[in-house]
Amino acid sequence: MVGEIGEVIDIVKKHGGVNASQNEDLRKQLIEELADVLMYYNDVLLCYDISSEELKSAYIQKFERNMKCW
Numbered sequence: 001m002v003g004e005i006g007e008v009i010d011i012v013k014k015h016g017g018v019n020a021s022q023n024e025d026l027r028k029q030l031i032e033e034l035a036d037v038l039m040y041y042n043d044v045l046l047c048y049d050i051s052s053e054e055l056k057s058a059y060i061q062k063f064e065r066n067m068k069c070w
Contacts, residue, residue: 001040007033 011030012020020026045055 001037001044004033004036004040008037 008030011026011033015023015026020030044050
């Protein structure tokens with residue numbers, strides 16, 4: 001998964017976020033790499049039998065903690 005995330009970062013770093021989101025070819029590449037990241041992420045959830053409700057709860061708790069830091 002780290003390699004796939006690295007590929008997303010490389011596209012943005014090399015071409016800039018605005019260009020990566022607006023240039024048709026770069027956007028296609030970016031979306032494809034994000035899909036790869038999502039696939040790996042989903043595989044981890046399935047492998048460890050983590051439900052969407054567990055993830056949602058953890059996300060909300062973490063988000064609320066992070067917002068207190070700002």
